[in-house]
Amino acid sequence: MGTIKEQIDLIRAEIDKTQKNKATNGHIGKLKAKIAQLKLKEEKAHAHSKASGGGKGFEIKKSGDATVALVGFPSVGKSTLISQVTDAHSEVAGYAFTTLTCIPGVMEHRGAKIQILDLPGLIKGAAEGKGRGREILNVIRSADMVLYIVDPFQNAHFNVLHRELHNAGLRLNESKPPVFIKRTLKGGIDVRTTVEQTHLAPEEMGDIIRSFGYTSAIVTLRNNATAEQIVDCLAENRIYEKAVVAINKIDIATDEELKNARESLPKDWPVMNISAFKGTGLEELKDFIYDNLGFMRVYLKPQGEDADMEEPLIVKDDSTVRQICNKLHRDFVRKFRFGKVMGPSAKFDWQRVGLDHLLKDGDVLTVIVKR
Secondary structure, eight states: OHHHHHHHHHHHHHHHHHHGGGGGGGHHHHHHHHHHHHHHHHEEEEEEHHHOOOOOOOOOOOSSSSEEEEEESSSSSHHHHHHHSSSSSOOOOOOOOOOOOSEEEEETTEEEEEEEEOOOOOOGGGGGGGHHHHHHHHHHSSSSSEEEEEETTOOHHHHHHHHHHHHOOOOOOOOOOOEEEEEESSEEEEEEEEEOSSSEEEEEEHHHHHTTTTTEEEEEESSSOOOEEEHHHHOOOEEEEEEEEEETTTTTTTTHHHHHHTTTTTTTTTTEOTTTTBBBBBHHHHHHHHHHEEEEEEHHHHHHHHSOOOOOOEETTOBHEEEEEEHTTTTTTTTTTEEEEESSSSTTTTEOTTOOBBBTTEEEEEEOOOO
């Protein structure tokens, strides 16, 4: 038996040569399950190695309202871009691998402070550790959004990068599938579904689930689940993250090259064109990043004072009163009595709300705490 990497490569080769159809879905699912288990084993071994002093990662402290990871091949223009839109200075040269570590910068835009991370260029094999791949991918996994920087002269690069991130457990611009697996003491693998299942038979699902050590479980499916979605649920280390794409070097690319580059990208992904070197489209890029991060503004009104309508708090658009309290002061949740809200999320002005109240853009919030 070879190394974990060699075993994974052999399984992936078998998947690639297997004809994809309904009859082979179960077999491919079991192969993907084997890969997931080997990856988990590999991650544990790598974590143990780091704990024993066998490896050094990138020490990056998250800051600001959100973190965006720049992802691209070496010399695609990431360092030029971060130097243009943030306070960071990243060395730029006309050859590959100029950036050897992670360089953070902060972009201030529309009241938000957004941390932008310039990472060393990813290469094929990064998910297996090639070219400091594990360290880079761990930073990407902790970000709020991935910004791919692509070269219009290298259309194949995006698919290589996307495959590496996918192999590392990142599910970009995907929703977490409604697949729920609960281990039970007896009863075997009991599959319950609210929709017709066309990808896998219950027996095939059972084989995949048993390969993770389950003997009995209740499986609830609220979508037409694929083998990969079931494996993702079982692996429990998948990251669901937003992603956008910037096509760089538009100052030297032809219209035909830009058209081909865009057609090589996922059809439903947010994409825009820039020139980091010339500065073209960079103000629009700031809006592009801000809008796709999903921010909203919450205005604060201290008790007995006027609301501050000049400087809103910039937070994620799924934030609750609890998250605002945590952002304001570490004691606010412990001392919380109630909140009062005026704005889009309130049924009436100054509605009294609890910690789990979901806020909306433009709300005015007062937090009442115990004295």
